[in-house]
Amino acid sequence: MDLFLLMARHGYALTFSLLLAEAVGLPFPAAIALVAAGAAVAAHGLWGPYVLLVAVTALLLGDTVQFWLGRYMGWLLLGFLCRVSINPETCILRSAESFYKRGKVTLIIAKFIPGVNTMAAPLAGSMKMRFWQFLRLDFLGALVYASTYLAIGFLSRDFLKAVLRGFHVAGRAMEAVIISALVVYAIYRIVQYRKYRMYRVVPRVQVQELAARLASEDAAKVLIVDVRSHGYYDSGAARIKGSIRIEPNNLEEELKHLSKDKDIYLYCT
Amino acid sequence: MLREKGFHTFVIVGGLTAWRKAGEPVESVPENDLVKLPTFS
Numbered sequence: 001m002d003l004f005l006l007m008a009r010h011g012y013a014l015t016f017s018l019l020l021a022e023a024v025g026l027p028f029p030a031a032i033a034l035v036a037a038g039a040a041v042a043a044h045g046l047w048g049p050y051v052l053l054v055a056v057t058a059l060l061l062g063d064t065v066q067f068w069l070g071r072y073m074g075w076l077l078l079g080f081l082c083r084v085s086i087n088p089e090t091c092i093l094r095s096a097e098s099f100y101k102r103g104k105v106t107l108i109i110a111k112f113i114p115g116v117n118t119m120a121a122p123l124a125g126s127m128k129m130r131f132w133q134f135l136r137l138d139f140l141g142a143l144v145y146a147s148t149y150l151a152i153g154f155l156s157r158d159f160l161k162a163v164l165r166g167f168h169v170a171g172r173a174m175e176a177v178i179i180s181a182l183v184v185y186a187i188y189r190i191v192q193y194r195k196y197r198m199y200r201v202v203p204r205v206q207v208q209e210l211a212a213r214l215a216s217e218d219a220a221k222v223l224i225v226d227v228r229s230h231g232y233y234d235s236g237a238a239r240i241k242g243s244i245r246i247e248p249n250n251l252e253e254e255l256k257h258l259s260k261d262k263d264i265y266l267y268c269t
Numbered sequence: 270m271l272r273e274k275g276f277h278t279f280v281i282v283g284g285l286t287a288w289r290k291a292g293e294p295v296e297s298v299p300e301n302d303l304v305k306l307p308t309f310s
Contacts, residue, residue, distance in 0.1 A: 104309065128308040202272065205279045207291040224281075237303070240285060241294040245302050251270055260275055267281040267288065 007036045008045030015051060016058045019146075023062020025118050031149050038153020048154075052146055059111070059142035060135070063121040067134055070125025077122050095119045096127065104129060107137040111145040210265055223262040228269055240267060 007014060015037045022030035034055060040046045069077050078092045099106050099120070110120035120141075124134045213222055224243035239245070246254040258264065271278045281288065289295060 100309075124309075130309075203279050204282045206282050207287045207293060210279075210281060211291065211293050226285075237298045238285070238289075238295040239298050240288050241296045245298075255271070255274055255276075258276060260277070262277075264271065264276050264278045265281050266271075266278060267284040269284050269286060 007040040008043070011037055011040050011046040012050065012054050016054045019055050019058035020062045022117075023059050023121075024065055034146060034149035035153035035156075038150035038155075039157040040153075041150065042154045042157040048150070052143075052150060055146035055150070056139065056142045059146065060139060063138050063142070064135070066121035067125040067131070067138075070122030071128075072125075073122075074126050078119070078126060096123055099123050100127065104133065104137055107134070108141040108144060111141055112148075205265065221262050222265065223259070224265045224267065225258075226268070227266050243267070 015033055018028050018033040019030045021028040037046060037051050037055070041048045041051060066077075078095075095116070098116075104124075106116070107120055107124065111117045121134075121138065124138075210222070210224075213219065224240050226239045226243050226245045228245075246258075283290070285295070
């Protein structure tokens with residue numbers, strides 16, 4: 001179906017849903033939805049101020065959810081949002097430091113920066129920003145973001161129509177691209193599966209078995225190692241008594257301090 | 270990687286959750302090991 005037709009028929013609901021989805025961290029093209037909505041406004045299919053209101057409301061709602069999740073889930077949520085990063089812990093700390101250094105006004109421009117847009121609200125929650133202050137800055141950010149893309153759509157309606165016509169012509173090429181992407185994804189999953197199977201060769205021990213060994217004279221040969229990469233955010237966090245922590249993302253360096261004379265028992269959450 | 274480097278390594282089935290469920294002793298993570306985010310407050 002034509003994007004403009006879709007926007008003219010279900011524009012408000014579509015704009016609200018896509019923006020809310022993006023604000024809660026899902027990979028949806030919210031900016032494209034806003035541009036299309038702007039074009040629909042230019043074609044008198046939608047009423048501009050109402051679209052803006054719907055867009056800002058959706059963004060604020062999603063960001064507020066993220067803010068409170070960030071406040072109460074801390075590392076867990078941030079780790080999930082950073083999961084595509086090679087080093088999730090570094091991703092979290094770098095984002096936090098960058099946010100802290102640039103100040104709270106980062107919230108106003110965050111939505112324009114891929115990656116930062118998803119992290120900004122939960123980081124603000126995790127970093128104990130006051131809620132009303134967050135809401136004020138986030139409202140400004142949402143307003144600037146939605147207005148900008150709506151204006152782009154409004155001003156470039158004819159150009160967008162031409163681009164969409166181009167997409168229809170290039171439909172077959174797109175199908176080929178999608179099929180290729182699916183094949184690549186399937187290969188990636190197979191590689192991951194094989195890698196996972198390889199990890200199964202590491203011997204696994206039950207808690208009771210280890211506890212019995214710790215209670216025996218053999219205990220001195222045991223080293224229990226906590227390999228959680230995050231989860232240390234909340235004060236009062238616990239670990240197995242007598243265990244030490246090594247950072248899995250810094251394993252090369254950590255290995256220098258480990259003894260080969262001991263049996264190493266690894267655990268995470 | 271640990272095994273590749275010659276370390277004799279095992280994995281505890283169920284991790285910390287299973288350890289706790291079995292009633293085995295835990296301790297607080299030392300302050301030095303905590304990695305905290307900067308805060309605005």
